[in-house]
Amino acid sequence: MSELLIEIKDLECRIDNQKILKGLNLKINKGEVHAIMGPNGSGKSTLSSVLAGNDNYEVTSGSINFLGEEISEMSPEERSWKGMFLAFQYPVEIPGVSNINFLRTALNERNKYYGVDSIPAKDFLKMVAEKSELVGLNNKLKNRSVNEGFSGGEKKRNEIFQMAMLDPKLSILDETDSGLDIDALKIVANGVNKLKSSENATVVITHYQRLLDYIVPDFVHVLHEGKIIKSGDKSLALELEKKGYDWLKTDENI
Amino acid sequence: MIIKDLNHNSLHKENSKFDLEALNLGSFPNRKEERWKYTPLRALKKINFHNQLNFKIEHLSSLGIPKIEGFLIVLENGKFNSLLSNTIDLKGTELSFLNGTNIANNSDEPNHKDYFTNLNFSFLTEKVVLKIKPDVNINQPINFVNIISDDNCISNTQFNIDVFENSKLHIRQYFLGSSNSKNGFINHRNAVSLKSQSSLTIDKFQDLNQNFNFCNEFIDQEQESKFIMNTFSASGVILRNDVFNNVNGKNCHSELNGVFAPIEKQHFDNHTTINHFVADCKSFENYKGVIKESGVGVFNGKVIVHQDAQKIEAFQKNNNILLDDESKIYSKPELEIYADDVRCSHGSTTGRFDEEALFYLRSRGISVKKSLELMTLGFINEVIEKSTDSEYKEFILNKIT
C-alpha cells in the first residue's frame, strides 16, 4: 500500500577529501516518520545537507531517488520545488532581508517554476498569520531580518514556520529540539504533527529521546561513522537513551 | 515665486569641437595625482565633444524614471527644456536661470581650481538658481532632471540651492543618459548654501547608460542646519562624485550616503570631504558598493576635524560586496583630526556574499539569481531605507539590483 518517497542507496560523500558518508541506505515511504540518532560527528548533518543539495559535499557514489527521480545532481532550489525541505541545525542569518519578503520570494519562485500566478498579497498574509500561529512564532519576528538577532529557540521555530509555509513532501528536521525549552518543544512538535499527512514524510534528527515522546517515529535509525548501523522501532530510542551508543559499536558494525 | 528668465534665446557659448586635453584649463588629471589615482580618464579623453544644445527627448517616461508629479526642472544637453519642465508657482521660492550671453554675469567663483571645475565655469551653458526664503517648509520634493541625449555632447551645468533660515527642502536629482546616446558627458556643479536652522535632503540618482557624469558638489552649512545627501549610482561609463561639505556653524548634522553598483567595466568613483571647522557637530557617512562583472568602484572619504572643532562626532563607513573575481574596489577612508576631544570612527570592509546564506536561500526554492538579488537588497537596505517614499525606494532598488 505504502508509496515510496525517497530511496537512498549506498550513498558515499566526501568533503575536502575526507570521506564522511560511507555507504548509507535508507528508504522512506509517504506517511512515515523516521528518527535518525547517533553520536556527534557521525554524519547526520552531512546527510541532511547532501539531501538538500549542498554542493560543498561531493557525492562520490550511490544514488538518491526522490519521487521517482535521481536528484544527486539537482540544484537545491529545484529539490525544494519538488518538495524537499531541511530545517537547519544552525539556521543562517541574512541581514537586511525581511523574513516575510524572503518567504514571499520563495513561494513566488516555486509558483514561477510550476507556471502558476504569484500568490495575492492578501492570501499570503492570511497564510502567514495561520502558519505562524501553528508554531507560536512571535509576530514581530516576521518583519525582522531572517534569523538576525533571533534567540536559538526563535530560529528553530522560524524553521518550522518556513516548513509550514512551503508544505514540503519530505521534511528533515536537523536537531530542531536543541535550543528549545520543554514548552517550546511541545508547541513545535505539535506544529510538526499537524503538518503530517499521508502524502508527506518527516525525518527527525535528534540526540534526545525526549523529542520522540512528542513526535512519535515509526522507525529509528542509528547513524555511526557515516553508515546506518541499526534500525528499529521507537523502543530503540528508549534503549539508546538508557545504554548510550557504545553497545552498538561492535566489530561487525564498524 | 519669481522666475527670472534672464535671456533665453540668445547666443550660446558654442564650440563645434572640444579636445579636453588641448583646452587651456590647467593640466588634465592623470593617475599620478592622488585624487585621480584610481580613476583613469582615457575613455573620456579620446572623445571629440561638441556642445550644440539640442533637444531630443519628447517624454521623460522614455528615460525609465517614474512619473514625476509637482515641481520639475529639466535640463537637456546643457540647456533648460521648458517643455518638459513644470515650474509651478511655489510659495516662498525663487527660481532663476542664467544662460546665453548672460552667463558672463555668473557671480560665483570656482572655489576649487581643479580641471573639471574650470571646465564647468569656462563652458557653462545653464545655471539654475533656487532660493527658499526664510521660514518656508516645502513639503513636496523639488525635482531636477539633467539629461544627456546627444552623442558626444558635453553639458556644463550648475545648480545653486540656497535655503534660508529655518526653511526645509527636499530635492530629487536625476542625472540621466538616454539609452540610445553614447559618449555624452554631463559635467555638473551643485552649490548649496544652508542658513541657520535650515534643512535640505538631496536624493541623487545617476543612470547615464553609455554616457559620463561628473558632479562637483559644494555644501556650506551654517549653525544648526541639517544636510543629507543620498547618492544612488546605477549606470554610466565613468561616474565621479566629488562632495565638499563645509560645516561652518555649531550643532550641524551632515549625512552622506550612497549606493554604487557598477557592472561590465563601468567605473563609479565617490570622493567626499567633510570639513568640521567648528565644535559640536555630527557627521555620518555610509557608502555601499555592489560590484560585479568587471565593474570598478572607488570610495575615498575624508573627514577633517580642524583644531577648534571639539566635541565632534564623525562616523564614516564603506562596505563593499564583490560578486566575482573580475570586479574591483579601491576603498580609502581617511580621518584627519586636529582637535583632541572628538568621537570619530571610520571603517571599510570588502567581501563576498556568504556561501551558507546563499545555500540557505536556495534550499527554500530561491534561484541563484534571485538569491543574489535578495542579498544585495539586504546589503544596501540600510541606505535605501533612508528614503521615506516607498515608490522611490522601489524604483531605486529596481535600478540598482
Ligand SMILES: Nc1ncnc2c1ncn2[C@@H]1O[C@H](COP(=O)(O)OP(=O)(O)O)[C@@H](O)[C@H]1O
Ligand atoms: N564543512 C566541513 N568541512 C570539513 N569537515 C566536515 C564538514 N562538515 C562536516 N564535517 C565532518 O564530517 C563529520 C560529520 O559531521 P556532521 O555531519 O556535522 O555530524 P553530526 O551532524 O552527526 O554531528 C565530522 O567529522 C565533521 O568534522
Ligand SMILES: [Mg+2]
Ligand atoms: Mg549535526
